[in-house]
Amino acid sequence: MSIPPARSMTLDILRYCLDQHQDIQAAVNRVLQKAAPGPDQGLATELAYGYLRYKGRIDFLLGQLLSKPAQTSPIIKRILGVAIYELLFLRRIPEYATLNWAVNLVKQCTSQTMGKVANGVLRNVLRLGQTVHYPDYYKAKAVDYPTYLAAWYACPLWLVQLWLQDYGKESTQAFLQSTLQTPPTGVRINNTHLEAAKLHDKLRSLATRSWEWGMALKEWPEYLHLAVAQGHLTRQRLAAQEIMLELKAADWPSPVYDACAGRGGKTFFLAEMGKEVWASDTNTFRVQQCRQESKRLGLPVPLFQASGIKSYPVHKEPRTILLDVPCSGLGVLSRRPDIKWKRTLADCEQLVALQRNILDQAAQELAPGGLLVYLTCTLTRQENELQVKRFIHRHPEFSCIRQTQSSPDTALHEYFYGAVLHHTGRPKQNQNCSAEQ
């Protein structure tokens, strides 16, 4: 029996994403571009994202239901995991259809005996009924509170423990709850365009939250594809725009050097604000994407591939340096559920060292009076408050004039952290900004 195309695509997406370390959207695009258009594409995407979002809870259930979970091969657990996701969350798919493809695939991959085991596990999931949709089931089975949180909120235990230690119980529960939500689609209207006001009026009724030119939309009307192609609109999460507003980007002195430009999300946010800006990134492909963005939006921004902060070929002094640094990305798990299964504590430590290096380089390039703006999309104090506190300790000529983080209960389900550091020109001993130890 051949496996239905949507499940085959799902398993391919998960293989590229989890075994070959592609990011989830790149893995989805790679698989879907070879597939025939149709509903299977949507189902495969839904299954891959959903499985990654709930993998921790599903693995916990498998741990309860398999007689030898540690000895069961990862591929069998993945097939069963996707099938359990279908049984628990996709009511429109008949149960027999799920059992049929999953049991047959397990048989094909291993043996008749293993097929019987798979059948037994999936039938036992069905027997558990509604209980598995309530936290009490996991509370009763888990050995302690962090293990319960890890199972119910489907997050790795190390991350739950880190958040409990860094942020306490209440905020940790809010962060964990957010990881299971689907974040809204964010857009930014290109206000340098003649069509901007018209587009703004058209979209206003679809916005669940907004600022002047940015919105979180409850739906994506077809006509927006054209608006994006014509450079009237950019997809950018609203939480990423809000952090720029909270850090008072409009008041940053120009010229601004965006030294970690990526695809240019912040670069063009600033350019549309009327700032003189130039940008670089270490990654050649991202610089190319940034150039395409520049063309698409009709905003000519100087862009460079640079191996470090010093190496940009602009013979001007920046008055603001923006560092939207590479980080562990633990604040955006609702959009990128794959990150929680790939990231390790060791990665976070390596990133802290890289961020420190980038900050120290940037400090050398900024004249007194200038601003250094530090941004992450993560939730670890080592990469956020403590990184800033330690920077100020090494560079007492800087003073932290603003520091902010998305609220734990944000309806946007994504978390950013940012700090504005002012080069005072003189060493200072007592630093403000309430960064705790």
Ligand SMILES: C[S@@+](CC[C@H](N)C(=O)[O-])C[C@H]1O[C@@H](n2cnc3c(N)ncnc32)[C@H](O)[C@@H]1O
């Ligand atoms: C968080 S992303 C930037 C996102 C971007 N600002 C946006 O809004 O779309 C961080 C970027 O830093 C770049 N990067 C990595 N190492 C770097 C380094 N040592 N110096 C400067 N940039 C670096 C990465 O290539 C990545 O594009």
